[in-house]
Amino acid sequence: MMFKLNLSILLLLLCSVNTMAQDPRLLLNKVLVKLSQAKNYKAEINISVDLPYIKMMPINTKLYFKQKDKFKIDTKSIAILPKQGFLQLNMLLTDTANYTAIQQNQQVLNGVKTSLINLLPNNDTGDIVLAKLWVDAKNQVIIKSQLTTKSSGTIITEYTYGLQLAYGLPDVIKFIVDVKKFKIPKVLAGDLNTTKSKKVEKSSGEIVVILKNYEVNKGIPDSTFQ
């Protein structure tokens, strides 16, 4: 009797794991449901840029988001973000008819067991060619993504979660972006006295966004985004 019960539980577990493994959409839906719990939020953010050809100090500013796609960084300072940044992945995930999700193997990233899911767009008119997602099935959040785009090359994004894990909102987002070689004539730039600069070896760099003091679902007027 006991053996039959154990076998049933084992079969049930295997079945559920198998279902998850074979249907990555189920997992992605759970991620989306979690993300959609945050109807709106604002957060204080710190942006640090370490890119070839660009020098700037970190800046502190505020980020506003409202479902479905309202997004604003309220800054008087100059802030640099990846073009395929905060919204594009969410937009892709939301439009479930637009992509095919393929479950890959499981990987451990920074001690977290993740499922690797590839998203292939169903049409070739969009900018995203391939999206790879490393999803923490336990917490139903994306730990890492790799977007391959037509316009911006490859953007790798790593998410670290903390206090807002319940909403699937990260505390730290690290973008790794490709940057094309920058060169303009000295005469145009006006720095005639510049001696030959060090050759920049890197072709990619990092933008790290630290988010804190979230205010989730407190309401944000639409006028904020105008």
Add this chain to the structure above:
Amino acid sequence: MLLKSTYNELIKIAYKPRSFIGIGGLIIIISIVLFAMKVDGDLYISLITGQFEQSLTFEGTILNGNLIAFIIIQMLIIHVPLLIAFVTGDLVSGESAMGTIRLLLTKPVSRSTILLSKFLASCVYTLVVILCLVFMSFVLGKILFGTGDLMVLKSDGLIIFQEGDINWRFFYGFAIAFLSLITVATLALTLSCFSENSIGPIVATMGIILLFTIIGSMDVPIFDNIRPFLFTTHMAAWRYFFDDPLNTTNILYSVAILVIHIVVLLAIAFYKFNKKDILS
């Protein structure tokens, strides 16, 4: 005596219409630039950021008073010396041409004091031009375009300075620009001591500036040994204050080269003026 003599020289400058042509030209040129940037500034910005826009987005107000001031100084620092030479190249030769130099040198003041007063007067005029440049670019630019971070375009990338880190850079930048314009004023004054008419020193000063600027901007190895010693190379030294990290060695070297030029040119001017034959 020196102060009184300098005051007299300033009065002479103030009464010459050509003294206001330079300042008037400066105001007109900067007004045109401000208007153009107000109308089509975003297009200019996209030229700067365009190379990054495939992978990055820029948030915030890039087109602001600080950027406008930077662009204007960069555009005009090559041309303002011509306006300075227009006035200072006339200080001695103009008096020779009109014959007033004889009257001037009959005063119980040494020739050196007279020349020094002319030099000081040209410094004051240069300061007025610089202050005009500061007001039109920095103050008016901020009134019209607001403030914000400064994005500096370099041939090999961008540097973004935060708003609180900008004013002191402009202050020292303008100070270096002032020093470089004093060098031009001294050159014109020195050439003026050699001439009996106004046109010669002015044209010669312009010619020297153009020649040195061309040599300085040509990326040809043969000029590599000459370039560091040309004063025109160091007229762009104000840009060193918009480097990160600050290259103090380059700044001090530029200041030294400019000061050496001023001292040497003044020495030549004093020698020539003291030996000048005013009877023929």
